[in-house]
Amino acid sequence: MSMNMRIGFIGVGGIAQDHIRVLKQIENTEIVSVFDLNKEQAQKAAEATGAEVMESANQVLDKQRIDLVFICTPQFARGDLEVTAARRGIPFFVEKPVGIDMEVVRKKEQIIRETGIVHAVGYVLRYMDTVQTAKRYLQGRPAHLIQGFRLGTSHPSKWWRQLDMSGGHLVDTVTHQVDMIRYLAGEFREVRAQFGRVSFDQTDPESTIYDAGAISFSMNSGTIGSLTESCVSPFYSGSDIKFFGHDFFVHLSGNGSNLTIIDNEQHIVETNKLDPGYEQCRTLIEAIRSGSQASILCSYTDALRTLEVTLAANQSAI
Numbered sequence: 001m002s003m004n005m006r007i008g009f010i011g012v013g014g015i016a017q018d019h020i021r022v023l024k025q026i027e028n029t030e031i032v033s034v035f036d037l038n039k040e041q042a043q044k045a046a047e048a049t050g051a052e053v054m055e056s057a058n059q060v061l062d063k064q065r066i067d068l069v070f071i072c073t074p075q076f077a078r079g080d081l082e083v084t085a086a087r088r089g090i091p092f093f094v095e096k097p098v099g100i101d102m103e104v105v106r107k108k109e110q111i112i113r114e115t116g117i118v119h120a121v122g123y124v125l126r127y128m129d130t131v132q133t134a135k136r137y138l139q140g141r142p143a144h145l146i147q148g149f150r151l152g153t154s155h156p157s158k159w160w161r162q163l164d165m166s167g168g169h170l171v172d173t174v175t176h177q178v179d180m181i182r183y184l185a186g187e188f189r190e191v192r193a194q195f196g197r198v199s200f201d202q203t204d205p206e207s208t209i210y211d212a213g214a215i216s217f218s219m220n221s222g223t224i225g226s227l228t229e230s231c232v233s234p235f236y237s238g239s240d241i242k243f244f245g246h247d248f249f250v251h252l253s254g255n256g257s258n259l260t261i262i263d264n265e266q267h268i269v270e271t272n273k274l275d276p277g278y279e280q281c282r283t284l285i286e287a288i289r290s291g292s293q294a295s296i297l298c299s300y301t302d303a304l305r306t307l308e309v310t311l312a313a314n315q316s317a318i
């Protein structure tokens with residue numbers, strides 16, 4: 001590895017811009033190659049970073065040229081990119097969700113695990129100090145009830161409104177809340193969902209995703225819970241998870257950035273002070289330098305389990 005960590009990007013749309021912004025703040029890193037199906041988009045990213053535009057994703061995945069690849073294509077457009085990177089010995093970052101087909105994702109997970117390559121998946125909320133505090137507090141304190149929601153507007157890209165491309169709002173976006181519940185309270189046992197399209201039927205009949213969902217679940221701990229979600233709520237947006245115990249209450253709001261903990265001894269209110277996107281990239285780069293996966297907060301194996309929950313919810317509604 002050269003002194004500078006040389007980074008390649010495959011897919012340089014919305015979220016990739018965020019990673020590029022953060023990487024510019026991290027010393028001894030340089031973005032050297034980019035590829036996007038949209039040539040204009042690739043050119044723009046190249047101009048902003050000094051990278052070279054490559055002709056294909058395969059060309060980006062050149063072990064001689066890069067030390068790390070960011071895979072930021074949408075979940076329907078990942079092909080074998082992660083597996084190719086892993087087999088070529090290139091550490092990778094891949095966005096959440098890790099796919100839309102469990103069988104494909106399971107096969108990839110096995111290969112990635114067997115290669116032992118250092119990698120991370122973009123469940124970025126895990127990197128907030130509030131989420132870490134909540135995790136420590138909830139250790140050994142099972143809630144009897146979890147209640148959550150994520151309400152807001154839709155992603156601007158066309159692929160997002162097609163169920164066979166994004167998996168829908170739950171699989172693509174509310175996955176962060178599902179992942180946070182898993183991260184803080186353990187594994188899901190059973191999940192059931194109902195979805196609707198009252199608004200999309202009027203405003204976007206061409207779309208195939210749902211505009212609202214109500215999901216109920218149980219967890220291995222015996223905890224039960226519910227999550228509601230909407231992606232067509234122009235006048236209100238927010239996300240929230242509450243954990244109710246017989247002797248405690250934990251509340252994460254604002255996508256995890258505000259934390260309240262109440263019990264008989266304390267009433268804590270905290271606001272996240274970290275840039276989770278920065279922490280996510282910094283942690284990955286340090287992990288690659290040290291050759292150890294240990295500090296990465298979300299692996300492909302872990303992310304697979306979150307996808308399993310959201311796809312099971314979709315399946316339950318058919």
Ligand SMILES: NC(=O)c1ccc[n+]([C@@H]2O[C@H](COP(=O)([O-])OP(=O)(O)OC[C@H]3O[C@@H](n4cnc5c(N)ncnc54)[C@H](O)[C@@H]3O)[C@@H](O)[C@H]2O)c1
Nearest residue numbers: 011012013014015036037038073074075077095096122157
């Ligand atoms: N972690 C987060 O908080 C977060 C936030 C937003 C998006 N995401 C995830 O990131 C991924 C991308 O989302 P986005 O918001 O950047 O979408 P986007 O539509 O803004 O950008 C996607 C880019 O990928 C390119 N692309 C599509 N297919 C490609 C292919 N086969 N090869 C190369 N380039 C290709 C498109 O041209 C586009 O530039 C999605 O999986 C999404 O769920 C994660």
